[in-house]
Amino acid sequence: MTVWTEMAAEIKKILDGAGFTAMGEYTSADSLLHSGEAIGFYGLKGYDVVDEVIGQGGKKLYTEYICHIDLRLMGKAGKYDDMEELQEKCESVMAELAKSDVLNVKSAKLGSAVQTLPLHRLERQAELSIGICSEEDISE
Structure with a gap:
């Protein structure tokens, strides 16, 4: 399981627990199909390398990242x-x-x-910054 997969699963669990229908990407078709439900979309916006830890012999042990995640929470x-x-x-x-x-x-x-058209939903956007340490390259 990749780092993003683990983070996405936790975000989905939290959105579901709060009463949102959680989705990994936004499409207007999904929004139309789930008109009677609150929807929570989440996606990885990008990441920054904060630090790299190099062991003896020059081998990279792990990298610290800050991952930027966007959420669209819709009524x-x-x-x-x-x-x-x-x-x-x-x-x-x-x-x-x-x-x-x-x-x-x-x-x-x-x-x-904000009010969105043409779907007539209230929407709030959220931005998260999540710190991770990983031995693997998260861009893979």
Whole structure:
């Protein structure tokens, strides 16, 4: 299992637990198919190498990364009146991300709610920075 697969599985579990239908990538078709559900999309935006630890003989032991992850948290289609419900779900997601034993969340920022068209959903975007140490190259 790759590092991203482990992180994605934990994020999906947290989104599902908060009442979102979790998806790894956004498509408007998925949004239409799940119109009666709150949807949480997540994706790896990129990563930065923070440090590399080199052992004796010049062999790289592990690399420290900061992974940047984007979340799109959407309320139910056609219901701009579900702001309170969406707020509670978003707060639950952010709290669970912060205390996850799997994720090492360095920072988490939740944006304000906006109304999306033509699907008529409230949406909030969140940005996460997660620290990891890996012996493998996460770009693979």
